[in-house]
Amino acid sequence: MAVTMSPKQKVYQGVLQEIRNYIELENLRPGDKLPSERELSEKLAAGRSSVREALRAMELIGLIETRHGEGTFLSKYRPYQTVELLSSFVLKENTTRLELLTVKKLLEKEAVKLAYAHIDAKKLEKLEQNLTIPSVSMKDQHFAFFSTIFECTENLLFARIWGLINDYAHKVGGHYSREFYQKLILAYKNQHYASIEQLFSEEKMIETL
Numbered sequence: 001m002a003v004t005m006s007p008k009q010k011v012y013q014g015v016l017q018e019i020r021n022y023i024e025l026e027n028l029r030p031g032d033k034l035p036s037e038r039e040l041s042e043k044l045a046a047g048r049s050s051v052r053e054a055l056r057a058m059e060l061i062g063l064i065e066t067r068h069g070e071g072t073f074l075s076k077y078r079p080y081q082t083v084e085l086l087s088s089f090v091l092k093e094n095t096t097r098l099e100l101l102t103v104k105k106l107l108e109k110e111a112v113k114l115a116y117a118h119i120d121a122k123k124l125e126k127l128e129q130n131l132t133i134p135s136v137s138m139k140d141q142h143f144a145f146f147s148t149i150f151e152c153t154e155n156l157l158f159a160r161i162w163g164l165i166n167d168y169a170h171k172v173g174g175h176y177s178r179e180f181y182q183k184l185i186l187a188y189k190n191q192h193y194a195s196i197e198q199l200f201s202e203e204k205m206i207e208t209l
Contacts, residue, residue, distance in 0.1 A: 011046075015051055062075055097207060104166060107161065107162045107165060108200075115149050116196070130181075131178065141181075145181055174207070177206065184196070
């Protein structure tokens with residue numbers, strides 16, 4: 001069962017798809033043990049390094065778990081796991097910077113609106129603190145700032161989707177000017193909901209070149 005993939009697709013993503021196919025064909029269930037790395041490499045006609053990378057990706061999103069001295073096992077299904085799994089196939093290398101940053105900005109704008117009804121003084125203080133750590137990069141400050149925003153949306157699925165997009169877009173940047181965050185906080189403080197749309201329309205995301 002050889003691995004097939006498009007030219008631009010990462011090798012490990014092709015292997016990841018084949019592992020999923022193997023799990024379905026063998027009708028494996030949570031708690032069942034997967035073949036060893038070497039056995040999978042032979043079954044899939046893939047390099048061991050690619051198999052190892054695919055297994056690591058599956059472990060990171062909670063699809064499998066490694067038990068020391070025992071092997072690798074399928075994990076139990078977690079809520080929103082499907083969204084995470086789909087991301088590894090939807091977000092390919094040929095996804096452009098513009099597409100990523102456009103989707104990211106749209107998600108963040110709607111989150112700011114949705115969080116508006118739930119922001120309190122304590123959360124506002126936390127947002128301000130996110131912007132006062134000089135030793136932290138703007139990308140990391142952006143993540144901390146919007147993590148608080150998404151927390152206030154009280155929508156875990158929405159937050160998880162943003163987290164996936166943000167992680168994938170991390171290398172290309174995707175933060176705003178420092179003034180932008182301060183203006184958002186001010187809009188919350190002044191209860192000026194109508195200004196949110198305008199703030200986002202006037203602000204351009206900053207990329208990492």
